Amino acid sequence: MQLNRYAGYADFPGPVVMVVMDGMGIGPEDESNGIYLAYTPQLDELSSEPLYARLKAHGTAVGMPSDDDMGNSEVGHNALGAGRIFSQGAKLVNEAIRSGAIFGGRAWKEILGRTSAGGTLHLIGMVSDGNVHSHIDHLYALLDRAAAENIRRVRVHGLLDGRDVGERSGLSYFEPLEQRLADLSRDGRDYRIASGGGRMVTTMDRYQADWRVVERGWQAHVLGQGRPFASACEAIRTYYAEDPDITDQYMESFVVAENDRPVGTIEDGDAVVLFNFRGDRAIELSRAFDEQDFAEFDRVRVPDVFYAGMMQYDGDAAIPRNYLVEPPAIDHTLGEYLCASGITSFAISETQKFGHVTYFWNGNNSGYIDEKLEKYVEIPSDRIAFDLRPWMKAAEITDQVVEAIRSGRYKFIRLNYANGDMVGHTGIPSAIRIAVATVDMCLGRLLKALRQEQGVAVITADHGNADCMWTEKNGIRSPMVAHTTNPVPFIIKDFSGKNRFALADVQNPGLSNIAATLCNLLGFAAPEGYDPSLITLRKK
Structure with missing residues (x-):
């Protein structure tokens, strides 16, 4: 897999440093845009660089089913590290459902065996159409197939989104779900919601940031421990009424109970499916x-x-052992x-995005590719709502990157600043502006060192x-806490002066074009099969 030399390239002493400003796209120049409003002298100056382009980072450009689908950090880093577009999450599941392959494998047959012997089928996952971690259509497909196979007893353990969809939109998903379950509960079938809670406090932790989140999920889903309600919708309405400011993602866990007993604890002989397709918040459960x-x-x-699992969320660690849909086979990654x-590299981020510059960058594979050549550093994230500390760990990341630049030990450095995304998800404008300004300030330090x-x-x-x-409708503003489908910036700032790079004429450029570009910047021709580089090398 050794790369070939890039013809005409001249070596330079410093490293190539790849900065991913997570969640910082290019929006309209108005007061809805936290980046436009923030103090960003570095980005303002960089926007006039000759090597500046706008890239697609959503939809089909990152392997999603359609251009109506927002991108996310996982598919984005897959594209960055793979140099090509692979069918991703929702698209893979859609294809497996459409072909029937999801129900033809060993896992579904084992589920049928368990349920035919009297076991309950439990479906755990996020109930929304955000299409980032899950899609409610996938849940409906599983329910319809369960009914067609005459599985007698099904329990849904539904997690509220409020992040990739409207922040208080839970009832718009849970009301039709309860009706769908009631419609399927005939001919001796018993289908109900058993438990739930908001995604950020129940079940869906990631990168071992707070195992208490998973513990609360275990207590609700498995043990049936939690605040009891007659139905999921009653729970949601009650929480809304008790706290007008509560958003779905932070809603406390709940248990559906009847006659003072939970209706759906998980017991010996049962089958359990986690129907989320995205890996990061599925691994711990x-x-x-x-x-x-x-x-x-x-x-x-x-x-x-x-x-x-709906998919295998970590191929190297075999998590989980059993899964319904085969993951994308991402090979020949840039790493x-x-x-x-023989290129030495350094990858760093804080906990919230560490997996993105390692696991997802490396094609959904854990651990080092070559520990002699690579160093991965994780800065522990704050365990607090991100709007309360919007600077997050950007300064600590920058400290280590500046040291890595000056050390001369690494030719390629990659980092992720999580601020724009994690604070962006809070929908709090003042915090978002601080988050963006923090990233800009840290960029200034990196550029000085480079x-x-x-x-x-x-x-x-x-x-x-x-x-x-x-967003605004009829004069009323509503927080936008989901990802956008806006393009993202792409900027090269060359302090070496050794090569005359120019932008190449690439049609519909996207994130997958960056890997070939990095190859060129490091002195190599892009490997065969990679999407074309965004740059070309002019003769001096």
Whole structure:
């Protein structure tokens, strides 16, 4: 896999530093745009660089089903690290449902075996059409197939979104779901919602940031412990009434109970499916079900169940062991090529995005490719609502990157500033502006170090978010907490002066074009099969 030399290229002393400004797209120049409103002298100056372009970071450009689908950090970093577009999450599941392959594998057959012997089928996941972690249509497909196979008892453990969809839109999903379950509950079938809660406090933790989130999910879904309600919709309405400011993603967990007993605890002999397709917030619950020697929290009891994910969320670690849909086979990643070519690299972010510059960048594979050539650094994220500390860990990341630049040990450095995305999801304008200004200030420090070391900066984003803080309808503004479908910036700032790079004429450029571009900047021709580079090398 060793790369070939890029003809006409001249070596330079400094590193190539790839900066991913997570969630910082290019929005309209108005007061809804947190990036436009923020103090960003570095980005303002960089926008006039000759090597500046706008890239697609959503929809088909990152492997999603249509251009109506927003991008996300996972598919974005897959595209950045793979140099090509692979069918992703929702698209893979859609294809498997359409072909019937999802119901033809060993996992579904095992589910049928469990349920035919009297076990309950439990479906856990986020109930929305955000299409980032899950899609309600996938849940409906599983329910319809369960009914067609005459599975007698199904329990749904539904998590509220409020992040990739409207922040208080839960009832618009749970009301039709309750009706759908009631319609399927005939001919001896019993289909109900059993438990739920907001995604940020129940079940969907990631990167081991707060295992208490998963513990609360285990208590609600498995043990039936939580505040009891007659129905999920009653729970949602009650929480809304008790706290007019509550948003779906932070809603406390709940349990549906009848005659003072939970209607859907998970028991020996049952089958459990996590129907989220995205991996980062699915891995920890999967570990809790799969690992015999699990020690992150006290599970109290561990029922003997067959557990399967919608997909395998971590291929290297085999999490989970069983899954319904085969993951995309991403091979020949940029990281593999650079290691084979002897390039030293340094990857860093804070906990919230560390997996993106490692696992997702490397084609959904955990761990080092070559530990002798690579160094990965994770800065622990704050365990607090991000609008309360919108600067997050950008300064600490920058400290280490500046040191890495000056050390001369690494030719390629990649980092992710999480601020624009994580704070953007809060929908709080003042915090978003601070988050963006923080990233800009840190960029200034990086650029200064690169200038001193005669390196090259590559600056982009994986999707939009902070570029739209609110939407307005009939004079009423509503917080916009989801990703946008806006393009993202792509900027090269070359402090070496050794090569005459120019923008190439690439049609409909997207994130997948960046890997070939990085190859060129590092002195290599792009590998065969990669989407074309965004630059060309002029003769001096």
